[in-house]
Amino acid sequence: MKKKIAIIGSGIAGLTLANFLYKDKNHDFMVYEKNDSLSLDEGYGIQVSTNSIKILNKINFSKIDNEKIYHPNGIDIYNILNKKICDLDLIQFNSNDIKYTTLQRSTLIEFLKDDIYTQHIRFGKRIKEVSELKGKILIKFDDNTNALVDYVIGADGIFSNTRTFFEKKKNKPVFKNAIAIRAILKTTSGLDIDQSKINLMMGKNCHLVIYPFNKNKDLNLVCIVRHRKYDPDNIKSILDKVVKQNPNLAKAFKEDLKFWPLYATPKILPSNNSQVFYIGDAFNGFLPTLAQGAGQSIESAYELFNLIKEKNGDIQSIYFQERSKRAKIVRRRSNFNFFVFHFSSKFMQTIRNFFMKFLIKRKSFINSYLGSVYKN
Numbered sequence: 310m311k312k313k314i315a316i317i318g319s320g321i322a323g324l325t326l327a328n329f330l331y332k333d334k335n336h337d338f339m340v341y342e343k344n345d346s347l348s349l350d351e352g353y354g355i356q357v358s359t360n361s362i363k364i365l366n367k368i369n370f371s372k373i374d375n376e377k378i379y380h381p382n383g384i385d386i387y388n389i390l391n392k393k394i395c396d397l398d399l400i401q402f403n404s405n406d407i408k409y410t411t412l413q414r415s416t417l418i419e420f421l422k423d424d425i426y427t428q429h430i431r432f433g434k435r436i437k438e439v440s441e442l443k444g445k446i447l448i449k450f451d452d453n454t455n456a457l458v459d460y461v462i463g464a465d466g467i468f469s470n471t472r473t474f475f476e477k478k479k480n481k482p483v484f485k486n487a488i489a490i491r492a493i494l495k496t497t498s499g500l501d502i503d504q505s506k507i508n509l510m511m512g513k514n515c516h517l518v519i520y521p522f523n524k525n526k527d528l529n530l531v532c533i534v535r536h537r538k539y540d541p542d543n544i545k546s547i548l549d550k551v552v553k554q555n556p557n558l559a560k561a562f563k564e565d566l567k568f569w570p571l572y573a574t575p576k577i578l579p580s581n582n583s584q585v586f587y588i589g590d591a592f593n594g595f596l597p598t599l600a601q602g603a604g605q606s607i608e609s610a611y612e613l614f615n616l617i618k619e620k621n622g623d624i625q626s627i628y629f630q631e632r633s634k635r636a637k638i639v640r641r642r643s644n645f646n647f648f649v650f651h652f653s654s655k656f657m658q659t660i661r662n663f664f665m666k667f668l669i670k671r672k673s674f675i676n677s678y679l680g681s682v683y684k685n
Contacts, residue, residue: 312459312617314338315448317471319347319430321414322589322606323464324421328368329614331425336617339456340425341434341448343470347422349415353491353567354522354529356507356600357410357417358683359402361607371406373420376524378412381507386665388658389512389554391501395666397675399507402683409683411507411522411529417603439474446584460617463587464610467572467594475585482572482594485647487535488547489571489597492564494519494528499557504528509650511658512554516650518600519561530561533597535651539570571596577636579629586613586628593636598646601639601682608635639682 314330316323319342330338362370384397399409422430438449439461448456463471467482500519502508507520514535522529534547544566552559574594580586589606609632616624652658668674 311335311337313445313457314460314462314617315446315456315458316340316462316464317436318342318463318465318591319422320464320466320589320606321417321421321603322591322610323462324418324425325365325368325607326462326464326588326610326614327425327429328421329611331429332368333614333618338429340430341450341456342430342432343435343465345432347418347430349418353414353493353531354411354520355414355417355603356520357412357603357607358600359404359407359409360683361604362410363407364607364611366406370420373416377416378410379521379523379526380408381411381520382505384507384509385503386669387502387508387510388662389510389515389551391510391555391557394662395669396506397669401675402680411520413522413529414603436470436474459584461585462613463585463591464589465591467574467590469587469591471585471591472587475580475582476578477581478578480574480576480578483575484539485571485573485596486537487533487571487647488539488544488568490532490534490544490548490562490566490568492530492561492566494530494561494564497528498561500561511650511652511661512551513653514651515551515554517551517558530564531597532562533571533650541568544568577633580625583623583625586625588613592632593640595636595640596643596647598650599639599643599682601643605636605639642678642682
């Protein structure tokens with residue numbers, strides 16, 4: 310008899326898992342989304358490194374419209390005054406059909422929804438109550454509908470509502486005293502950058518990443534600013550701290566801006582229930598400074614799919630051990646980047662820049678620091 314699976318959340322993690330289950334045909338599954346529809350506005354850009362493209366290609370990502378994606382060939386690293394420090398070749402991580410890719414989040418969601426949208430997603434579903442019934446999990450939604458399933462997969466983000474129903478230990482996300490500000494640029498806004506690459510600019514208590522996400526080379530800009538308090542009415546004064554360091558950035562910040570506070574999960578905790586799993590940010594929420602948010606969502610979904618498919622041993626224990634080991638690698642590097650990108654001292658910035666120039670040309674370091682992530 311086929312196992313029944315409830316996937317809570319229709320983000321990248323949930324939809325990736327749904328696509329693999331759909332392709333496998335050996336499980337009954339449904340994606341339950343609390344909102345009334347998928348968020349398919351243009352949205353912001355994301356980076357998907359080779360570790361994740363390899364997985365996506367198993368569900369035919371290679372057939373996606375090439376006009377809607379981009380393959381940057383490197384990363385140029387600058388100080389906040391747009392003076393180049395060094396550059397990193399990304400092509401070294403690529404193969405013929407597996408390439409570092411940038412695109413809009415909505416483009417990936419559109420791709421992931423195509424095969425499952427009609428039959429396998431239910432909207433307006435918010436969990437009201439859960440209980441166990443004859444070895445299965447009974448989920449009651451607040452619209453008075455029920456689902457009786459063998460597995461529950463929490464894929465509902467860093468503030469996972471699913472966790473509140475199944476876990477005794479609290480793992481409340483922690484505000485990291487930083488704010489993300491995003492804009493879509495049609496031009497380089499007067500900055501001296503290469504539009505074929507990812508561009509990283511590091512300043513005092515801030516950094517910016519600008520990269521193309523389609524063949525038109527429209528640019529995604531994300532600025533991370535350290536700030537002790539998130540006040541959406543105070544964004545201008547926060548941006549002023551960045552613009553004072555480089556007035557040429559003022560033009561970029563005149564675009565339509567979106568902003569949000571940055572949170573991260575303090576601990577990696579196993580589920581109390583052997584039939585409940587977490588993927589993506591619901592498992593562990595990372596800082597965005599290694600550009601692995603989407604990638605780890607894809608990876609975790611694929612890892613769990615393979616374990617459910619193979620049905621070998623204690624799935625919960627195996628999944629947690631392997632996923633937490635991988636998450637710790639990514640988290641350490643993300644946290645280190647967050648620290649290094651934001652030095653406020655000129656002296657520390659000089660030391661950092663010197664070591665960046667030195668290390669980025671050392672293949673052994675790049676393979677250890679990035680290759681262990683990108684080539685998983």
